[in-house]
Amino acid sequence: MTVQTWTYILVGITFALYIGIAIWSRAGSTKEFYVAGGGVSPLANGMATAADWMSAASFISMAGIISFAGYDGSVYLMGWTGGYVLLALLLAPYLRKFGKFTVPDFIGDRYYSNSARMVAVFCALLVSFTYVAGQMRGVGLVFSRFLEVDINTGVVIGMVIVLFYAVLGGMKGITYTQVAQYCVLIFAFMVPAIFISIQMTGNPIPQLGMGSTVNDGSGVYLLDKLDGLSTALGFNEYTNGSKSTIDVFAITMALMVGTAGLPHVIVRFFTVKRVKDARKSAGLALLLIAILYTAAPAVAVFARTNMINTVSNQEYADMPDWFTKWEKTKLIKFDDKNGDGKIQYVADKTKNELTVDRDIMVLANPEIADLPAWVIALVAAGGLAAALSTAAGLLLVISASVSHDLIKKVFKPGISEKGELWAARGAATVAVIIAGYFGINPPGFVAAVVALAFGLAAASFFPAIVLGIFYKKMNKEGAITGMVVGISLMIFYILKFKFGVFDGGKDAVAGLTKDWWFGISPEGFGTIAMLVNFAVSIIVLQFTPPPPEKVQEIVEDIRIPSGAGEAIDH
């Protein structure tokens, strides 16, 4: 059977599974819609969190980015896993004890103010919309390459599926489809990784294969070989990066803190029964995530070595089938500058003849390694699972922000349970349509803005929540000023150094890198904005009245794990 037939079969089966689960787990109340009824087991929640978290970026892009960036790619590996330690130790148990439906719920109640709630809603919507547009694009990319349909048709199919189970099932439907999606995506990522690891090093465990010797009897370690290949072509040594230490430090910190502050991840911990379940499921989630995150750098090394061996200094006419297929999508481009018919792939831009989009490395890897057709199709199903599960989680945050935080808590407190449920479904529908629109007409800045999402979460939510739990005396004036200053600073820095808004547009950006504050790139600036948020909050606190006694009692209460009850709506 061909790759395309296999892809239709595997994608068809997984989609049928997701729809089946959605019908089985319809939400009947707002509590089921927002927090799946509050009785999800730690393991199910761990799997759902892992699928929720691992998006198209983790599945499709990350290994590719690392394979081009080498050591510098470590910022994503550490940044997107280390955040779970912060989440498990500093946030999840306490927010579960607090026991509400959304992150703005916590901010609004803890800081006894609807202004604080509105600031939180604004941040949650901004972060989630930028993120979800990227997921829809990922769905379109997989469809167009593997099923050879138009990229826009792919986006629409993805929209319909997500709409179906997110609108029908709410958090309940999403949770159980995410459990299934985790299984699909981890299987799809690991099978090719294991195949290729055996092929290249003889070791079936990719994490170990990465540090083994090459399987050609030479006794050379794979990483040493790749370092040699890279330097011979004029690139940096693979195991040594080119970014400055302070920038690597700042980016890693911004990604970690941003991860811990992302609303769609935090809300997953509202769905378990007890505080101890929240702790345990954070550990399980990271364990399940770590399987992919420790295999990804191995895949990166295999893919990089394979690719250089396949293309470097080879006849263009001899290129395998996958090369021409990806050329059609314009994600691989060849320009025979010296006219010798061979591919020169080198660091020197004036002599380099090949550009490879880093997003295709994971998708193309099984083909480059010449694996069986069903494995290649499996990767397509996995990429779709990763993108759809994250999109659904984000849509839920968006719909809850509108129906619960805005309509129920601010504009129309008297709304009935049924009315709120319909408002939530309506908001989810509108959100899917907007997300789909951005997937079809991606603003040129999608990729840039996804990085911004972490910075925004780091600069806004993280300090406000941590201070809310660990600093009993923190008041609303301090927290609100901190969030507003932190997020404004972050937005300013991105506009200035990512878009060149104040210096004559995008073309000026490259020339501005020398002006970076402390040598920190916009991706890492969330760290500074977060520190500023903390500092501003604490300074303002000194000049404003302390929070009311009742709020301080709430803080004392959330520090104690017993008596969490179920997530309740006040």
Added chain:
Amino acid sequence: MSDKQTKASAYWKENVRYLFILLAIWFAVSYGAGILFKDSLNQIKVGGFKLGFWFAQQGSIYVFVLLIFVYVRLMNKLDKKYGYNE
């Protein structure tokens, strides 16, 4: 302060002490071994891995997972000690 409050604040103190210790390890493996001291650790090789590179792309992640499970165990014990388990 009532008995209940004394108990609660003793529990909180122990909890915060655990957090400091665990987060110190969290910082040491990622920012320490994987970033700040990467170059000196790279002089040491374990199998095909340079040690600093290994911490940045593998080791720190393994330690993160361990840290959360250690935290879960410590806290479950602490909850029992103070009668907050359920």
